[in-house]
Amino acid sequence: MARAELMKKLFASRGRDEEFRTVAEQIINEEERKNNRVLARSLRRSLDEGPSQPARPKALAPLIPFPEAAADFIERIEPTRNRQDIILSRENVRIFLGLLREFQSGDSIRRRGLPVRSKLLFCGPPGCGKTLCAELFASELGLPLFIVKLDRIISSYLGETATNIRKLFEFARTQPCVLFFDEFDALARARGEDGEHNELRRVVNSLLIFIDRVHPKGFVVAATNLDQALDPAIWRRFDEVVWFDRPDRPMITRFLRMRFKNVLLEFDPHTHLSALDGYAYAELERLCLQAIKTSIIDKRKSVTERDFVAAIADERRRKRRTSRIDTI
Template sequence: MARGELMKKLLASYGRDDEFRAVAEQIIGEEEKKNNRVLARSLRKTLEAGPSRPSGPKALAPLLPFPEAAADFIERIEPQHTHNDIVLGATNVRVLLGLVKEFRRADEIRRHGLKVRSKLLFCGPPGCGKTLCAEIFAAELGLPLFLVKLDRLISSYLGETAGNVRKIFEFARKQPCVLFFDEFDALARSRDDSSEHNELRRVVNSLLLFIDHIQPKGFLIAATNLDQSLDPAVWRRFDEVVWFDKPDRAMIARFLRLKFKNIATAFDPLQHAAALEGYSYAEIERVCTQAVKTMIIDRRKQVQARDFNRALEDEARRRAGQSRLASPS
């Protein structure tokens, strides 16, 4: 590529760390091809010495003070993880990266008369990364993450819940953020469910209207373990549905490699990947953590295979107990 075009790309990518670095690497590569090794080394040294990418989220706009009306129902969550702490399938990585790129080009997309995807539904069994993904997604976007406290939102007083939902959506309309509804099925349960009170059916009606009309300055993310319980009309209100499944053997191996990255072991944890098939990430993490704890308690410097096997046996016992509780008597 001509040098002038590369310089234009470099300037255009300023402020977007990944793109800026990619173009800078391209320029350095061009200089190396031309045998300008001194210049290439100098450029690379300058690039590597530059400020590192911040690990925490950087808000795109000053945080608005909590409106008193919504303060009881929202909690700000400070991200503790990065994209290096999660294992996702290739499809989910592609979808989420596409959403990040779309958000960063939002103004250009809107100038073409197109809508930006901003309402996401995360579905899948518990312990498979939905909440962690929402946290990392917010951090990657540089947006604050707010968790909706459903226990307080759903009022015991008839008629108040829909009003509480309105306050939440009003906050999201003004504040650039990721607004996260966990256990969304508690709020958006099917109106055909005969066990539900008429008041909760009215809440679902209001919720559908709010989701329809809001254009958040960031993202609205709803997560559910019980997608079959959602009202059928909920699905088309979301711009994107992301499915989180239990990990396959390859993803389990990647997760084990991540969990034992800085831990000395006297065995190869990856050999246990097959035994962990059918387990959620949360369950596998519990096994890994318990194995490491055993090493610490016994004052050893390496995790032994027996530590891992015992932790796995404990998790299997726990699962068996949960299965008994879930099965009809």
């Protein structure tokens, strides 16, 4: 017979179709391993064709019509960019290709009773590709991208929150998609609030239970700029943690090559690498676009060194100002 823990898990997964199936597969695999082939075959038959089958479409049918029911806190984004539009470290490329391949072989993996990695935590400073990468995931897999407005869910805690979290659950369970939680550290901050905000803490805990229990038909991705703010209780809920760092010089070189691919230049931007140290990709993107725009405004066909240097100076001024605001 299957081990007691598996039986307990099976009972606990009642009503959660995906989870039930995963545990059932584990039980079947265990029986196969023990050479109880007849029992294993008969269990598999019951799982595939048995009386639970008619209930499957109902359990998987969309329970909430999107966008009406969830539109207040979920926004649909059409992925427009692809893998040529992102610069990733070699390590991150390896992680992403691994995740994509695992997702694509998801059915076979689940059939063997093994879970598929689908909950990802993206960490790193602003403007280094967390959102862009979620977009690419969606476009590579042909899935829609949905951004969860966490602040709306958290601030709606007077009354509607429980309903909203339930809607979110149903949504993620039924809609194959990449579900993206930006500024996930807001949860950690809210979790640390003091006693008078018990209600808020309950909301946060419900969301964490959501992350625990949901078996998305795509990916749940949470992003944070403040990985220090997340406690271990949050980290361990994710199957994979990926870091997005500011680019070093070789990565800046790759970025400039990509950004100016179809642009006529009168200079070599790589001679300015030292002036670009410490910038995030979003800042590099902005300054490159600014240099290109200057040449357009001046009705020139090519970008000059002067355009580029002026754009760097502008970005530096902006960075100085914003870092002063951040420390206030």
